Amino acid sequence: MSFVSEQTGSGGLNEYIQHHLHQNTIEVFGGGFHIDTWAVSLVLGLFFIAWFAFFARKASSGVPGKGQAFVEMILEFIDGQVKDSFHGDRRSITPLALTIFMWVVLMNAMDLLPLDAPYTAVKLAAGAEVAHSTYFRWVPTADLNTTLGLSVVVFFLILYHSVKAKGGFGFGKELMTAPFHAHNPVVKTLLVPANFGLNLIEYLVKPVSLAMRLFGNMYGGELVFMLIAGLLGGSLLMFVPGVLFNTAWAIFHILIVLLQAFIFMILTVVYIAGAYESH
Template sequence: MASEPQGGLTGYITHHLTHHVLVLGDGGNPFMRINLDTLVVSFLLGALFCLWFWVKARRATSGVPSKGQAFVELIVEFVDTQVKDTFHGDRRTVTPLALSIFMWVAFMNAMDLLPLDAPGWTVKAAAGEEAAHHTFFRWVPTADLNTTLAIAVAVLLIVFGHAIKAKGAGGFGKELLTAPFHAHGVGAKIALAPANLLLNLIEYFSKPVSLSMRLFGNMYGGELVFMLIAGLFASWLSFVPGVVFNTAWAIFHILIILLQAFIFMMLTIVYIATAHEHH
């Protein structure tokens, strides 16, 4: 959190890549380690999204909308259009899910645009420079693999739920054993069942890996670039070049922030649509 590198550029980056960890259980053999910064920031951003849309929904009018209402309606209509074009079933639950994923992920990604050292400056002002050196806080939840993997696993469970709802538990289980290699005889079906099951499990479980690693990799890389720029241009003599480079990267990074949220949302919709298809 220091405003200038401690122990050189490597020390500066290492400091900013360290989470504020809450250890549960014995220190030598902890039951669980929780990245408290990730948990708090992601929860607050999710609450902020819900509060924002709830307030706009409560104040919505049928007449000429305010700028805030028009902006929210634009987002909802955009997401609903994507769902309508991809998923051809009942989208009453799919659109809210897609909207929540898009907005929440976009909010978490956007934390990367805030000043890297702001938490450190706050601690330094309140408790002194020494406290700032020993305070760790990463406020980009999607640059933490725990966050992206947790959301991706939740999406996978939702996909399983849609598959079971569309085909029934028996139908879904049968599909796992009989597709993609179809056979007509009982013996052939039994012989191909292990291969079908293996391929389907690989297909299903590769989805959360792909979702989580893509989002994590892009946001972690973006965060690292900000750290490199801040560390390389930390002195007052290079303040102006640092601002220029940070601004240029931030403008480009806005595209990445929105694009990654859009991709995560679209893949979720595609996975749900695929779960309703019969093979």
């Protein structure tokens, strides 16, 4: 029996994809809570903290080792990008950008792991019957809940920095009086709904676009891996072509993994920098 049909029975490619898109979900406060997404995100976040904390404690002024040099290279790269986009005090912005970039990279990179590894592990440990009913999605950024959660945090950070830069009164005034300015009090009052509506749309579009861009790219990449595995993994004859196609897509997907993390990070910095500018 082929590897794909072992998981899906007679359902074919459609059942195979549905199996891999299924989340382990529990009900929390009346809504679905994706355990897979939460667990993988938490582990990767803790891994990032432990990784950088380890080399931060070992940092020395002498010739750094390979591990320390790699961490310093990432820090310098992120700090350089922040410096180019944000011209104020970046002591809190650079750590934020570093956290976003590394966390998103790690979550995206889970897409490069073998798609059927969880099934195989459960099958070896507990048998095929248990494996058939076991679901595990380990790409958190292919879950819209993850990308929306990240973008909502960015949204509140933008609001925080807007109020910090302009004050509560100044921020509220800008919402009502920009981008359409008028000196006549009557005209200025008439323009308030339009100004407020446009500013509201502008603020809401930023987190939505951040979330959908990252989710769309990672979900699409995940589906391509599933299609390759489902179409080319059905027999031993197609094993070698399947490996070649998966490898080719994985190499290309590395660029997507890094690029999407960079875009999410740099747009966050740009949006925060924009909070300090006036219309």
